[in-house]
Amino acid sequence: MTEPHPVINDIVPSVVTLVHRRYRKYVDRTDLTQEAYAWVMTRISYFNGLLAEENEAVRLANQRRIGWQMKRAIERYARKEKAARSGYQTNDETFYDVITIAQLLPYVIASVVNDTAIEQAQNLVNDGTPRKPAAPAEGGNLLATLIDIKKAYELLDEDEKNILRLRYHENYTLQQLSETIECAVSTADRRCGNALRKLLNFMGGESPYQ
Numbered sequence: 001m002t003e004p005h006p007v008i009n010d011i012v013p014s015v016v017t018l019v020h021r022r023y024r025k026y027v028d029r030t031d032l033t034q035e036a037y038a039w040v041m042t043r044i045s046y047f048n049g050l051l052a053e054e055n056e057a058v059r060l061a062n063q064r065r066i067g068w069q070m071k072r073a074i075e076r077y078a079r080k081e082k083a084a085r086s087g088y089q090t091n092d093e094t095f096y097d098v099i100t101i102a103q104l105l106p107y108v109i110a111s112v113v114n115d116t117a118i119e120q121a122q123n124l125v126n127d128g129t130p131r132k133p134a135a136p137a138e139g140g141n142l143l144a145t146l147i148d149i150k151k152a153y154e155l156l157d158e159d160e161k162n163i164l165r166l167r168y169h170e171n172y173t174l175q176q177l178s179e180t181i182e183c184a185v186s187t188a189d190r191r192c193g194n195a196l197r198k199l200l201n202f203m204g205g206e207s208p209y210q
Contacts, residue, residue, distance in 0.1 A: 005051040023078035039073045108149045109169040152202035160195040
Protein backbone atom coordinates (compact mmCIF):
# COMPACT_ATOMS: atom_id res chain seq x y z
CA MET A 1 0.00 0.00 0.00
CA THR A 2 1.28 3.47 -0.89
CA GLU A 3 2.40 5.42 2.15
CA PRO A 4 1.41 9.10 2.57
CA HIS A 5 4.09 11.72 2.00
CA PRO A 6 5.81 12.69 5.31
CA VAL A 7 4.39 16.20 5.03
CA ILE A 8 0.90 14.71 5.43
CA ASN A 9 1.93 13.74 8.96
CA ASP A 10 2.54 17.42 9.67
CA ILE A 11 -0.68 18.63 8.05
CA VAL A 12 -3.03 16.18 9.78
CA PRO A 13 -2.42 17.18 13.43
CA SER A 14 -2.62 20.90 12.70
CA VAL A 15 -5.91 20.52 10.81
CA VAL A 16 -7.33 18.13 13.41
CA THR A 17 -6.50 20.64 16.15
CA LEU A 18 -8.43 23.40 14.33
CA VAL A 19 -11.53 21.25 13.84
CA HIS A 20 -11.38 19.61 17.27
CA ARG A 21 -11.22 23.01 18.95
CA ARG A 22 -14.67 23.79 17.56
CA TYR A 23 -16.28 20.34 17.87
CA ARG A 24 -14.52 18.85 20.89
CA LYS A 25 -17.87 18.33 22.69
CA TYR A 26 -19.07 16.07 19.91
CA VAL A 27 -16.09 14.18 18.49
CA ASP A 28 -12.79 12.78 19.76
CA ARG A 29 -9.47 13.95 18.40
CA THR A 30 -8.57 10.33 17.63
CA ASP A 31 -11.67 9.90 15.48
CA LEU A 32 -10.89 13.10 13.59
CA THR A 33 -7.33 11.92 12.99
CA GLN A 34 -8.54 8.57 11.66
CA GLU A 35 -11.05 10.33 9.43
CA ALA A 36 -8.33 12.64 8.09
CA TYR A 37 -6.03 9.74 7.18
CA ALA A 38 -8.91 7.75 5.69
CA TRP A 39 -9.73 10.76 3.51
CA VAL A 40 -6.07 11.14 2.49
CA MET A 41 -5.78 7.48 1.49
CA THR A 42 -8.63 7.82 -1.02
CA ARG A 43 -6.45 10.22 -3.05
CA ILE A 44 -2.96 9.32 -1.85
CA SER A 45 -1.20 9.17 -5.24
CA TYR A 46 -2.52 12.58 -6.21
CA PHE A 47 -1.45 14.20 -2.93
CA ASN A 48 1.97 12.55 -2.98
CA GLY A 49 2.48 13.98 -6.45
CA LEU A 50 1.54 17.47 -5.29
CA LEU A 51 3.93 17.25 -2.34
CA ALA A 52 6.78 15.99 -4.51
CA GLU A 53 6.73 19.22 -6.56
CA GLU A 54 10.27 20.55 -6.95
CA ASN A 55 9.31 24.22 -7.07
CA GLU A 56 9.17 25.27 -3.41
CA ALA A 57 6.57 27.99 -3.87
CA VAL A 58 4.27 25.63 -5.75
CA ARG A 59 4.87 22.87 -3.22
CA LEU A 60 3.94 25.16 -0.30
CA ALA A 61 0.82 26.27 -2.15
CA ASN A 62 -0.09 22.61 -2.65
CA GLN A 63 0.38 21.97 1.07
CA ARG A 64 -2.02 24.80 1.90
CA ARG A 65 -4.54 23.50 -0.60
CA ILE A 66 -4.40 19.98 0.84
CA GLY A 67 -4.80 21.38 4.36
CA TRP A 68 -7.82 23.42 3.31
CA GLN A 69 -9.45 20.45 1.57
CA MET A 70 -8.70 18.20 4.53
CA LYS A 71 -10.26 20.68 6.95
CA ARG A 72 -13.49 20.77 4.96
CA ALA A 73 -13.57 16.99 4.72
CA ILE A 74 -13.19 16.27 8.42
CA GLU A 75 -15.37 19.21 9.33
CA ARG A 76 -18.18 17.53 7.39
CA TYR A 77 -17.61 14.44 9.52
CA ALA A 78 -17.59 16.52 12.72
CA ARG A 79 -20.81 18.30 11.75
CA LYS A 80 -22.55 14.99 11.14
CA GLU A 81 -21.40 13.74 14.55
CA LYS A 82 -22.63 16.94 16.17
CA ALA A 83 -25.97 16.65 14.42
CA ALA A 84 -26.36 12.99 15.43
CA ARG A 85 -25.62 13.75 19.08
CA SER A 86 -27.75 16.89 19.14
CA GLY A 87 -30.77 15.40 17.43
CA TYR A 88 -30.99 17.39 14.20
CA GLN A 89 -30.10 16.98 10.54
CA THR A 90 -27.04 18.65 9.01
CA ASN A 91 -29.27 20.34 6.44
CA ASP A 92 -30.85 22.25 9.34
CA GLU A 93 -27.62 24.22 9.70
CA THR A 94 -27.29 27.73 8.32
CA PHE A 95 -24.60 28.90 5.91
CA TYR A 96 -24.15 31.96 3.77
CA ASP A 97 -22.05 32.97 0.80
CA VAL A 98 -20.26 36.15 -0.25
CA ILE A 99 -22.71 36.84 -3.09
CA THR A 100 -25.72 36.67 -0.78
CA ILE A 101 -24.03 38.93 1.77
CA ALA A 102 -22.97 41.47 -0.86
CA GLN A 103 -26.53 41.66 -2.18
CA LEU A 104 -28.07 42.19 1.25
CA LEU A 105 -25.33 44.34 2.74
CA PRO A 106 -26.66 47.69 1.36
CA TYR A 107 -29.92 47.19 3.27
CA VAL A 108 -28.11 46.18 6.45
CA ILE A 109 -25.66 49.09 6.36
CA ALA A 110 -28.52 51.51 5.67
CA SER A 111 -30.19 50.33 8.87
CA VAL A 112 -26.91 50.88 10.76
CA VAL A 113 -26.20 54.31 9.26
CA ASN A 114 -29.78 55.50 9.70
CA ASP A 115 -30.18 53.81 13.10
CA THR A 116 -33.37 52.05 12.03
CA ALA A 117 -34.74 48.65 12.97
CA ILE A 118 -33.53 45.77 10.84
CA GLU A 119 -37.17 44.92 10.10
CA GLN A 120 -37.29 48.08 8.00
CA ALA A 121 -34.42 46.75 5.94
CA GLN A 122 -36.39 43.57 5.39
CA ASN A 123 -39.25 45.57 3.94
CA LEU A 124 -36.91 47.18 1.42
CA VAL A 125 -35.76 43.88 -0.04
CA ASN A 126 -37.84 42.66 -2.96
CA ASP A 127 -39.41 39.26 -2.43
CA GLY A 128 -37.46 36.40 -3.92
CA THR A 129 -34.37 38.36 -4.80
CA PRO A 130 -30.99 38.40 -3.41
CA ARG A 131 -30.48 34.82 -2.35
CA LYS A 132 -29.78 31.58 -4.08
CA PRO A 133 -32.68 29.22 -3.39
CA ALA A 134 -32.09 25.95 -1.60
CA ALA A 135 -28.68 26.64 -0.12
CA PRO A 136 -28.16 23.98 2.56
CA ALA A 137 -29.24 26.19 5.26
CA GLU A 138 -30.06 29.69 4.60
CA GLY A 139 -33.16 28.74 6.45
CA GLY A 140 -35.42 30.68 4.14
CA ASN A 141 -35.73 33.41 6.74
CA LEU A 142 -34.78 36.79 5.32
CA LEU A 143 -35.07 38.62 8.63
CA ALA A 144 -32.78 36.11 10.36
CA THR A 145 -30.25 36.53 7.55
CA LEU A 146 -30.31 40.32 7.85
CA ILE A 147 -29.87 40.10 11.62
CA ASP A 148 -26.90 37.73 11.21
CA ILE A 149 -25.25 40.07 8.70
CA LYS A 150 -25.80 43.09 10.95
CA LYS A 151 -24.28 41.35 13.97
CA ALA A 152 -21.26 40.31 11.93
CA TYR A 153 -20.87 43.77 10.38
CA GLU A 154 -20.75 45.37 13.82
CA LEU A 155 -17.85 43.05 14.76
CA LEU A 156 -15.64 44.39 11.97
CA ASP A 157 -12.87 46.92 12.51
CA GLU A 158 -13.82 50.52 11.80
CA ASP A 159 -11.68 50.62 8.64
CA GLU A 160 -13.43 47.50 7.34
CA LYS A 161 -16.85 48.92 8.14
CA ASN A 162 -15.93 52.12 6.35
CA ILE A 163 -14.77 50.30 3.22
CA LEU A 164 -17.98 48.27 3.04
CA ARG A 165 -20.09 51.35 3.78
CA LEU A 166 -18.48 53.28 0.93
CA ARG A 167 -18.75 50.36 -1.48
CA TYR A 168 -22.22 49.05 -0.65
CA HIS A 169 -24.04 52.01 0.91
CA GLU A 170 -22.49 54.98 -0.85
CA ASN A 171 -22.14 52.94 -4.07
CA TYR A 172 -18.53 53.97 -4.65
CA THR A 173 -16.81 52.47 -7.67
CA LEU A 174 -13.49 50.76 -7.02
CA GLN A 175 -11.79 53.78 -8.56
CA GLN A 176 -13.58 56.15 -6.17
CA LEU A 177 -12.85 53.83 -3.27
CA SER A 178 -9.16 53.66 -4.12
CA GLU A 179 -8.96 57.46 -4.27
CA THR A 180 -10.75 57.84 -0.94
CA ILE A 181 -8.60 55.37 0.98
CA GLU A 182 -5.52 56.36 -1.03
CA CYS A 183 -4.39 53.09 -2.54
CA ALA A 184 -4.30 51.29 -5.87
CA VAL A 185 -7.57 50.06 -7.38
CA SER A 186 -6.40 46.45 -7.01
CA THR A 187 -5.65 47.07 -3.33
CA ALA A 188 -9.08 48.63 -2.77
CA ASP A 189 -10.69 45.62 -4.43
CA ARG A 190 -8.66 43.22 -2.28
CA ARG A 191 -9.42 45.07 0.95
CA CYS A 192 -13.11 45.11 0.14
CA GLY A 193 -13.05 41.38 -0.60
CA ASN A 194 -11.12 40.68 2.59
CA ALA A 195 -13.71 42.60 4.63
CA LEU A 196 -16.52 40.60 3.03
CA ARG A 197 -14.78 37.30 3.73
CA LYS A 198 -14.09 38.32 7.33
CA LEU A 199 -17.77 39.16 7.72
CA LEU A 200 -18.64 35.76 6.27
CA ASN A 201 -16.31 34.05 8.74
CA PHE A 202 -18.03 35.83 11.61
CA MET A 203 -21.24 34.29 10.33
CA GLY A 204 -19.80 30.78 10.41
CA GLY A 205 -17.90 30.58 7.15
CA GLU A 206 -18.80 28.94 3.88
CA SER A 207 -20.80 25.76 3.78
CA PRO A 208 -18.58 22.67 4.08
CA TYR A 209 -21.06 20.78 1.91
CA GLN A 210 -20.35 22.70 -1.29
